[in-house]
Amino acid sequence: MNDFSFRPWGRPSWLKPRFKVQSWCVLACFGTEKRSVKSAVSLVEEGDSLIMVRIDDPLTGTSVEEEKRQSAYRENQAILDKSGIELTVVQDELKASLDRIYDICQQASEISENVILDITSFPKRWFFPMLRYLIDDARILNLQVAYTRGDVHAKSLSEDPEMLRELPTFVSLDDRTNHDLAFVGVGFHTHSLLELFGEDKSKSLRLLFPFPPGPPGIHRNWKFVQEVEMKVQKDESLSDGNEPISYLHLDATDVSQAFDALKIVTENGTKTSIMAPYGPKSFSLAMCLFAIAAERAGQPDIPMWYSQPQKYAINYTEDAAYRLGQLDSWSYGIKRSSRFLYEL
């Protein structure tokens, strides 16, 4: 049991009081989907502060679509106004510089030594480096990540992906092209993911499959797998002891379990790997935490490859999901009393 690490997670209403601190700064994304503001509002209690970041997509659609987007923002602003919470809104582009993202994180840590990063509507290009900066910031003693599930997802969540590139700050400094393993989160869209297997060579591929997937994702998840399998030869005669593709069936809410799976398969990060954070946000969060943990432990860098969409659906989700009358939200303890809970 020496290796046992307790990484608390659960409903925000359960987890938050257990930190036994007075106030928090909630850092959340002000998106077009209702859950973005509902989630943030639900996390804020008396004495807490709220910073909301409004992020503009690089590509716009038609003027009709743009009007719908502005209307969705206005509706969400009304929800914020109704909550009566005093908040700071900052606005920037999806392609904002790392310097800008860093400054926003600094703004949060200046307000409070306890921060909740609500990743519900944050794109990966933002929340991956944000989490890194918040973990690295010694002024932040306690850190949680929160996520609220959505109900009905849009048919197309995002559009116009760019070519596959490494997410900012998650880079292989020595430009490694050979890896022991490739980890891919099973999601709805493969986008340019399959290019990954051109330039980069990994001996075997592990697909992180949300289990049980449940509707509405199950069909799209299997379609995703089919597309990958169509590209990657499953051929016994070529086997060198490694199955070219295998599946890690993981609970889509349990970040700690996904983190442990990555830890076990990579033998504590000693095996080199490459990751593609598609699929549930909890898997992306686990990958992000694992890459940060590997760096902190002096293990090989883990490049994080992603094809950045240039446009997100206005109705990415119709609304927040509810369970027993409460928002279906989860919180994950990341730092407690300055201790990073996901060390290798």
Next chain:
Amino acid sequence: MKANPFFELYVGERITSDEFVTIFSPSLVEHTQALFLPGNIVVTGIQGCGKSMLLSLLKPRVRIEYENANEYFPVPPELRKFICGSVNLAHSNVIDFGYRSSIDDGVLQTELLFADFLNYLICDSILASIETYLESSQAIQKEIGLRFSSHEFDELSVKIAKLPVWEGWLGDCSSLSELRARLKARTVAYRRFLHLKDKVLSPEIVETSTSIGVPPADLARLLHESGAVDKDTNIFVDIDQYEDLGIISSRKTEGAKVDYRAVINKALASRDPAISYRIGTRGYSWSGHGKIHGTDGLLESDRHYKFVDLDKILRKGENDSARANNVFNKFAKDVFDRRLRFADFSIPASNQESSKAEDSALNQVYGDQLKPRVKVNKIMGLRNPERYLSLDQDWKETTKSTLKNLAQGGQLYEAKLGECWIRQKGDKVDLTGKESELPWLLHSAQWWRKERAQVIAVKVASQSRQQAIWGGAEEILELSGGSILAFLGLNQYIWSTWLQGSPQAEVTRARLPSIPYPIQSTAILRASTDWIKMIYAQSGRSAERARFVEAVGDFLRRKLMSDEKLSYPGRSGFSLLNKDLQDHPDILAFLEQLADYGNVLMLPHTSKNRSDGPRTKFYFHPIFCPSLKIPYVRTKEPYYADLKEVAEWIYDAGYEVSLNSSTSPKQEELF
């Protein structure tokens, strides 16, 4: 037992050299020999045309694998004297300057640093290739003109490190590995800076930044002058993913934007004889951006570079199907044979040598040409075929009974042709004579029939609420539309469907299977549908392009299906006046992007109305046609669209283009 021979071999270096050379087709080499000659070369072609495969012949590993497998390296012996470094722009992070705010402050400074980062990557990649060759056989070293041993290269490294171009930054290096470590240290420093692991870039790097192309050229000169390589050994640099630089969105900053492509163009413009660049790109993406960094000039074909246009080589033109047969069909058949051989199928040697189409493995597996007549009369298997005739009450009884009799006698196709003929020409002729004397079946009507053959097959499928039939070797080649990727995709789906549905499929590989037409047809339709969906996964305005293909495909299908006389069988594509396109750069840019990604074929249109001026016609890539339920043949006149109509199609696809004349195209570029 190997599974589907057409699965992509993406994961791992799990294939042996022997297997690699088995699946690699050298068929295009004879048409692209300029690639192995000195001088800058730009290889253009649609996505999936085989550019990357061709450029891989420049890599040292590939050459060594040919030798290991004891196979003939497919580059002619007199052209093998080259060493090539290669840089993948996205993978190397050299285009990540947009991750930092400093880019917003100084465009010129960023471009200079980009040039410096790229120079170091290029030099290191050239040295990496040399290191690989130093491990290769004497025969290969002799072939490329590599004269120095590892030890001598260590000594040369001292001199390389002292080249004035580095301004002393490399310091003293006593070996090749030390030299490469220093070069890498610089690229790591750039990555650390761009990814904010370091707040600032070391001033020593900024102060010693190098001009684009100068260090690689100086390195190449020293390699020649020192005798490390022969004087006539060409030093090449392959720059990968240049084409994507134009479609990465940028931050909305005021003033000028960083122009990576102009910097790379400057390296080409220098025309330094010591070094030559190879760039693979999509055609319109290249032609739209020739700006040279720091000047007002533009890159000029033949002066600064030569084109290898794979589209021209592979695409079937309107008047030269024989040439297309000789290149794409030969290439595709060679790829097919190699994949089957790799999967342990026995292909008699005679197949490889024979020039007869019917002898090829492709024809044996899929059958020869599947004519529309056979599709309608035999494969579709329609009961009561006369039900699918649409006969006017006013027509003579003899006319109606002749057509009905034809259909009932298993000639629905001929009857449908007759129906269209009569609608076009009128019910004037007595049809009670011999079948062979029916006017639309006469020899003199052969072109009329040919132009309508495929539409008839698609129409009958639509009227009978069935899917149209697709299959046969010739049709599979046609549906591939000059894209080897599409060809492999079609094969992959067909074999996958066949293997799933056939318990006997794995039993023997001693002889080639014959895959039934219904299986081919089902799989081709699946491939076609998925191919359209795959547009969404491409880069650029992919979602808008996909919706455009779906919506305009549907529009043209309805036009074709409602044309009872079949007077316009060529309306599976549309045509626009060149003048209109030139006056509306937004619309032109969107259509060019469709063409660059191989979503549409964009061809000059020799119009019947020449007084209007020159036109351009647009057809969907043939692989989309089964799913769009339109014919892929490009006969007769396309639909004459007007510009406003096309702008509305694009708007409906989710992209608002300007209808104002001659506005600059929207800048959706960089980073």
